[in-house]
Amino acid sequence: MAKIKRIACPYCYETYEPRTIGFRCNARLSAASQKRCGRARDEVLQDRMGERGEVGPAFFGPDGRQPKASCPECQGETSYRICPVCHMTLPAQFGVVANRLIAMVGAKASGKTVYMTVLLHEMMNQVGAAYGASLMGSDDNTLRRYRDDYQDHLYRDGQLFGGTRPAGATDNRVAPLVFRFGLRRRVRFKERPQHTVLSFFDTAGEDFNSRESVEVNTRYLASADGIILILDPLQMPAARRLVREGTQVPGGEGVDSPVNVLSRVTDQLLTQDRTDSSGRIRTPVAVVFSKMDAFTHLLERGSPLLAHPSQGDGRFDVEDSRNVHEEVRQLLKEWEGVAIDQLMENTYSRFRYFGVSALGAGPTADARVAATGIQPYRVADPLLWLLSEFGSVPRTGRG
Ligand SMILES: Nc1nc2c(ncn2[C@@H]2O[C@H](COP(=O)(O)OP(=O)(O)OP(=O)(O)O)[C@@H](O)[C@H]2O)c(=O)[nH]1
Ligand SMILES: [Mg+2]
Ligand SMILES: [Zn+2]
Ligand SMILES: [Zn+2]
Structure with missing residues (x-):
């Protein structure tokens, strides 16, 4: 059957x-x-x-x-x-166009909300222009919430976010932000628009340790076509000793080590039968190290992370991405994060490392965007890699 x-x-x-x-x-x-x-x-x-x-x-x-x-x-x-379950109005052509759910997970204060806000802003502006792509909110609620709660808060008011509230809290049932990513692609000399529905759910860091929110998150991870795992090097003790002077490091309650977060996410995925014949998880995972502005002073000239690949031809640059992946793997050794690399190698068949900075500089002491403004650094790479894995964005060079 x-x-x-x-x-x-x-x-x-x-x-x-x-x-x-x-x-x-x-x-x-x-x-x-x-x-x-x-x-x-x-x-x-x-x-x-x-x-x-x-x-x-x-x-x-x-x-x-x-x-x-x-x-x-x-x-x-x-x-x-x-939707027969939640009754939300579905995007036009839902079920006909590709529908990709992207789950974004990470520890408390690892930078998820800031990253998501800047990523979407970049996709709608610079990256969209370079790729000839459009990103549009799929419903009024997404448009309004993205603008009022995220974009204006950060870009217009220069303010950072308070911690995101857990998804399990009864008074806090918040719908994910749903966007339509459109790309004009030439197929056999004809231009054809291609749409992909992207869903982003801004989880709270504590969602991965509190019991009530595990259920929502299990379903979220179970349905994900791709995962953006945000790991904060400032939450790794060895990396903390290397940071640029004046960097504020997160501390106190609820801060969890990246390897613990990775283990919990892995445990959830393993219970869902998402493995291939080698027993490894086949969901593509972008492992994104955030807040890289705190480390750029240590990078050597010619470092792949410091390169700014041109996005002019609207293709995902595979070679550049592989170089960054290897460089981050080296950094992980300096940060005493080899356990992360071993866990990734042993349990995932499709993963890639990224280093990003959503803000481009550390925030001010009163939790505002630095006077130099928001200068994002490589924030779109993880999403473009996932889209290229789905076949929604073309690549250059060898896969
Ligand atoms: N240096 C630097 N700090 C950053 C950057 N992005 C975020 N931060 C810092 O990290 C803090 C937390 O960022 P959020 O995006 O709110 O973190 P979160 O992962 O959403 O946290 P929860 O919602 O509590 O799980 C910010 O208030 C900033 O202080 C960055 O690009 N560079
Ligand atoms: Mg948050
Ligand atoms: Zn639904
Ligand atoms: Zn009627």
Whole structure:
């Protein structure tokens, strides 16, 4: 018996068969019946995603692979397709275009929220221009939240973020940010737009040690097509001794060593049967060392990490990426992080190291962006590598 393909919702990460996708009446006057469905709060939406707005009624039954269906109440036609589990409106062409869930995980204060904000900003601006790509919020909620809670906070107000609150907290059911990444690709002399749905879930560092949030995160990791694992060298004792003078190092409660975080993520992935014939996990993992601005003074001239590869031709530079990977592996030795490298080699079949700085400089003492502004450094590399692994972004040179 052929196995029916299940897809994962970019909002709740539950998986289901595409034909079970539901619809939501648009609550406009129906030309067919002269009736209009009323709007009301959707309990499921509220429960799952904390959405309290009034919306048209949800209905199920018609094959969810169709782009449209007629409401059984008012006979009006609707093109709003919804997730059968969380009732969020799904992106246009969901189930038809590639859908990739990217999980971002890391210890508390490792720099996830800052990184995600800067990464998305870069993708929408510089990187987007270089690759001829567009990145657009897939729903109003994503657009509004990205702008108000992330982008304006950091770029306009120059402020850093308080710790992200754990996903398990009942008053904090926050939907992930969902974007559509579009790229014009030439296939046999024809330009064809290609879309990939990307879902980012800004987890709280403590999500990986508190019991309540393990369930959400297990599902999140289980459905992920790619993982961005943020490791903070400032949380490694040997690396801390080498940092640029004046660097603030995180300390105190809740700070966990990168190798412990990696072990926990690995344990969760191993329980989900995500391994290949060699017994290694096949989900691609970008292992991203954050806050590299604290270490650039130690790098030698000609260091691959200091190179700024051109992105002009809109291809992922494989050779540059391999060079950085090897350099980070060397740095890991100096940072007494060989255990991380061994764990990666032994348990993952597709992984790559990256070194990034989202801010480009350490923050000020009162937790603000430095006066020099935000000068991101290699932040897009991990996402572009994952996209190139999915075949959504072309590469240069040998794979
Ligand atoms: N030097 C330097 N520090 C950074 C950089 N990015 C983040 N930081 C510092 O790390 C702190 C934590 O960053 P966040 O992005 O809020 O960390 P997080 O991983 O989201 O933390 P939780 O939400 O608590 O899990 C910031 O307040 C900054 O002090 C960077 O690029 N360079
Ligand atoms: Mg955070
Ligand atoms: Zn859902
Ligand atoms: Zn209706």
